[in-house]
Amino acid sequence: MAFLEIVDLEKSFGNVRVLKGINLEVEEGDFLVLVGPSGCGKSTLLNTIAGLEPISGGEIRINGRVVNDLAPAKRDIAMVFQSYALYPNMTVAGNIAFGMEMRGIPKAERDRKVAEVAKMLQIDHLLDRRPSRLSGGQRQRVAMGRALVRDPQVFLFDEPLSNLDAKLRVEMRTEIKRLHSSMGTTIVYVTHDQVEAMTLATKIAVLKDGVLQQFGTPDEVYNDPANIFVADFMGSPAMNLIPARVDAGAAEPMLVLDRGSEEPLRLPLNGAAPKLANAVGGDIFFGIRPEALTDPDSADRTASHVAHGECTIEVVEPTGSDTFAITRLGGKPVVARLRADARVRAGEPMRLAFNLDKTVFFDAKTEQRIA
Amino acid sequence: MSAEAGTTGARQSRLSRALLYALLIVFAVYYLLPLFVMLVNSVKPLSEIRGGNMLALPHEFTTAPWKSAWNEAQIGVSATGLAPYFINSILMVVPAVAISLIVGALNGYVLTKWRFPGANVVFSLLLLSCFIPFQIVLIPMARILGIIGLAGSISGLVLVHVVYGIGFTTLFFRNYYEAFPTELIRAAQIDGAGFWRIFTRILLPSSGPIVVVTIIWQFTNIWNDFLFGASFSGFDSMPMTVALNNLVSSSTGVKEYNVHFAGAIIAALPTLVVYIVSGRYFVRGLMAGAVKG
Numbered sequence: 268m269a270f271l272e273i274v275d276l277e278k279s280f281g282n283v284r285v286l287k288g289i290n291l292e293v294e295e296g297d298f299l300v301l302v303g304p305s306g307c308g309k310s311t312l313l314n315t316i317a318g319l320e321p322i323s324g325g326e327i328r329i330n331g332r333v334v335n336d337l338a339p340a341k342r343d344i345a346m347v348f349q350s351y352a353l354y355p356n357m358t359v360a361g362n363i364a365f366g367m368e369m370r371g372i373p374k375a376e377r378d379r380k381v382a383e384v385a386k387m388l389q390i391d392h393l394l395d396r397r398p399s400r401l402s403g404g405q406r407q408r409v410a411m412g413r414a415l416v417r418d419p420q421v422f423l424f425d426e427p428l429s430n431l432d433a434k435l436r437v438e439m440r441t442e443i444k445r446l447h448s449s450m451g452t453t454i455v456y457v458t459h460d461q462v463e464a465m466t467l468a469t470k471i472a473v474l475k476d477g478v479l480q481q482f483g484t485p486d487e488v489y490n491d492p493a494n495i496f497v498a499d500f501m502g503s504p505a506m507n508l509i510p511a512r513v514d515a516g517a518a519e520p521m522l523v524l525d526r527g528s529e530e531p532l533r534l535p536l537n538g539a540a541p542k543l544a545n546a547v548g549g550d551i552f553f554g555i556r557p558e559a560l561t562d563p564d565s566a567d568r569t570a571s572h573v574a575h576g577e578c579t580i581e582v583v584e585p586t587g588s589d590t591f592a593i594t595r596l597g598g599k600p601v602v603a604r605l606r607a608d609a610r611v612r613a614g615e616p617m618r619l620a621f622n623l624d625k626t627v628f629f630d631a632k633t634e635q636r637i638a
Numbered sequence: 639m640s641a642e643a644g645t646t647g648a649r650q651s652r653l654s655r656a657l658l659y660a661l662l663i664v665f666a667v668y669y670l671l672p673l674f675v676m677l678v679n680s681v682k683p684l685s686e687i688r689g690g691n692m693l694a695l696p697h698e699f700t701t702a703p704w705k706s707a708w709n710e711a712q713i714g715v716s717a718t719g720l721a722p723y724f725i726n727s728i729l730m731v732v733p734a735v736a737i738s739l740i741v742g743a744l745n746g747y748v749l750t751k752w753r754f755p756g757a758n759v760v761f762s763l764l765l766l767s768c769f770i771p772f773q774i775v776l777i778p779m780a781r782i783l784g785i786i787g788l789a790g791s792i793s794g795l796v797l798v799h800v801v802y803g804i805g806f807t808t809l810f811f812r813n814y815y816e817a818f819p820t821e822l823i824r825a826a827q828i829d830g831a832g833f834w835r836i837f838t839r840i841l842l843p844s845s846g847p848i849v850v851v852t853i854i855w856q857f858t859n860i861w862n863d864f865l866f867g868a869s870f871s872g873f874d875s876m877p878m879t880v881a882l883n884n885l886v887s888s889s890t891g892v893k894e895y896n897v898h899f900a901g902a903i904i905a906a907l908p909t910l911v912v913y914i915v916s917g918r919y920f921v922r923g924l925m926a927g928a929v930k931g
């Protein structure tokens with residue numbers, strides 16, 4: 268039995284269905300990240316786990332206990348809000364201790380725990396200040412402190428870093444990861460930032476319009492996306508999704524990619540061939556991440572199948588660490604990630620290496636993964 | 639732009655500033671003149687007022703009119719001065735303001751943070767009560783006060799003012815709490831605070847500005863009310879405004895203008911004090927820092 272289980276969860280506001288049958292299971296100590304575009308229902312899902320929103324159907328279990336009808340305070344959870352939600356009329360210490368005060372914990376113990384948590388988060392010098400006299404990063408830490416001091420079964424985070432500037436965001440991300448590995452408490456974390464999701468999660472749930480698109484480890488979600496939405500949403504720069512056809516070929520099915528006025532590019536399918544047998548003659552989307560489409564010298568040497576093709580480079584974008592080359596296949600711009608010093612010039616053809624171990628195929632109509 | 643144009647600009651702005659100040663001073667004098675007249679004449683003997691200029695400073699300074707207005711002058715049938723009626727007004731206004739404030743704050747809290755089906759309808763109805771003219775409710779209200787046995791009593795006046803004030807106080811607090819971040823309420827819920835503790839520990843301590851606005855509004859309205867006071871009070875529950883009217887319009891003997899002026903100032907004093915004392919807390923932004931700033 269999993270630690271946190273969400274079974275057929277439904278949530279409607281009036282007659283608007285916001286969550287449509289969500290099923291998730293995470294083990295104790297997992298770091299679950301709920302990711303998806305704005306408005307897909309991530310916060311709503313988190314609020315139902317917290318008990319701040321009543322659910323319309325299904326079941327939520329924490330450590331084997333059904334919590335559907337339990338008040339938030341009885342669920343043994345702690346939450347960090349996007350706005351931090353610090354009580355403006357209380358000091359930092361008062362904010363952190365408020366929950367303990369409500370549960371009738373004696374003053375001496377409260378003070379001890381506040382001091383302990385403040386030390387861990389390096390906010391001990393701020394304890395007597397009001398939230399209005401703190402910087403964004405300090406407020407963020409206080410909000411974390413208020414959650415940490417409860418020592419709950421599950422931490423809930425709703426986009427805790429989205430109000431910080433880019434540098435602080437990366438720092439706090441690392442800090443949250445460190446806290447998680449030292450405490451080992453289960454975390455459910457909402458973000459719309461797929462990089463945050465990849466770096467923090469042990470499990471990722473991708474949501475779209477209140478429907479769970481995929482649930483798996485970061486590796487699964489990144490390398491084996493269940494559909495075009497997940498493939499496109501995860502990863503930066505995004506996966507190339509190229510309109511393509513499967514041709515019966517002479518010996519085995521071949522992948523055919525249009526190159527505009529030139530002869531179409533034909534690539535072998537190798538391992539994917541059996542699964543694509545039904546797609547022969549039909550339209551599909553061929554997905555390949557920029558790092559799997561490189562100059563031949565930097566192609567992955569451990570890859571079992573690498574195919575090569577001549578492509579005309581339209582734009583070259585050096586970033587310092589890499590060079591991105593943009594070509595056109597299937598009528599769409601396609602990004603290849605080259606070595607920084609790769610010899611490439613806009614307007615000239617270049618031989619590109621396709622790592623066929625790292626390719627995915629989607630049905631053009633259903634947008635679901637077929638191979 | 640040339641330097642010359644710059645100085646012309648500066649000269650122009652100085653000129654318009656001077657005009658602005660002149661205008662403001664004219665308005666200030668216009669509003670302060672009546673107060674000046676009242677003050678000056680309340681410390682003159684009656685003969686000086688009769689014989690001379692209303693605007694002149696007193697030749698002979700006297701506090702007798704104040705003493706008389708406070709506890710000697712004839713009000714109605716008895717020569718008690720305004721003192722007992724001043725007490726009546728205090729006994730009426732303090733509970734009426736306090737009760738309508740608390741009820742309004744609770745209404746605002748429930749209407750924004752514990753929304754229930756039909757909350758908007760309830761709010762609209764409460765809002766409507768702000769627009770019912772006083773005159774319409776006089777007779778039904780007199781009847782109700784009679785039935786519940788509060789006719790002619792200070793408690794009856796408190797009730798009337800509370801009922802009439804709730805619409806306004808609810809409006810004030812609802813609009814204030816509407817902008818209060820709901821995430822704070824949710825955080826407190828997770829921390830284990832219930833309905834009352836969220837109200838008293840989180841919401842009320844952040845309500846300073848709106849509490850002050852409400853107190854000023856309710857206090858001045860209730861203190862200055864004449865119609866309800868005249869309609870629903872008995873001889874010994876008369877509020878200040880009604881007593882002042884009786885003092886000024888009593889027909890026996892000569893018109894003691896200096897006493898009338900002193901009485902009018904005494905009647906206006908509490909509202910002035912409320913403005914001066916609470917105005918200081920008026921503008922302080924207590925919400926700063928609740929949410930990312």
Ligand SMILES: Nc1ncnc2c1ncn2[C@@H]1O[C@H](COP(=O)(O)OP(=O)(O)O)[C@@H](O)[C@H]1O
Binds near residue numbers: 311
């Ligand atoms: N209290 C509410 N009443 C009505 N609709 C709501 C409410 N809260 C959220 N929604 C709707 O539910 C959808 C999901 O919202 P939310 O969970 O906040 O999205 P996310 O956090 O993923 O950006 C949105 O379309 C939003 O308009």
Ligand SMILES: [Mg+2]
Binds near residue numbers: 310426
């Ligand atoms: Mg959200």
